[in-house]
Amino acid sequence: MKLQMSLPERPGMLHALPLLDLIALVLIFPLLGPSFVPLAGVEVKLPENDFRMQRFLNPIVVTVTAGQEPQIWVGKTKVRRDMLLDYVAKEAESWKSGGAPVVHMKVDRAVPDSFGEDLSYELLRAGYRCWWVAKMRGGD
Template identity: 35%
Template sequence: MKLESHLPKQTFWLYLGPVLNVLLILLIFFLLGSSFVIQSGVSVKLPESGFPLRDFHHPLVATVTANSDQFLYLEGRPVTLLEMRKGLEEKKKESRQLIIHADEMAPFGRVQEVANSALSLGYEVAYATQPAR
């Protein structure tokens, strides 16, 4: 006994919907996924390191540049060392972690001043680096 279907043949348009849905989800994932990388908003050339930074969730970001005019930024906003300390005191409840984005040509004394200010307030401090080539 031969069974025959009396339903009309489905066109390829039926299968196009799920394919477009998957492509759209992948596109959104890759576009929004790049925002999970911590960026300071100030362009610096980070030193290289073979050891990745781990276990920092929602940290504050301080940036130290090699520029002599304005060298210190907190969360992308230009500040002085005193203003940065006040800003860190205000944001203690949000996060107790600080990542320092320091340009590789920035004077180490400036970088250490920022780290010492944060450490004296009870912050965990880490230095941002880029992967070794």
């Protein structure tokens, strides 16, 4: 019994499928890439702790970077300390999750604790829920 090939000699688009997969990947990665970028545009070295933080939808991110004079960022905008509450209030206008708006404080390890605490108390007095962000101990 002789076996016959069921495919035509020139299968047409069959050889083009890997090329279509490659084109799909080239289009998908640039579209999804920005979603993997950190929320705040500033990189800091976070302190470590053993506790897992509660997740909130679209929190206001306040980042404090180390240096001679610590710099304060609300989202990706650098702000002066005396303007912090104004910028946070502007971000809080879009808060829809109920209750007082949540502020995630990302304070660099090298920033003195008293500086971060002062900012936290200022935000708490203004009526915001303030959460300090840290990385899990033993994580990267």
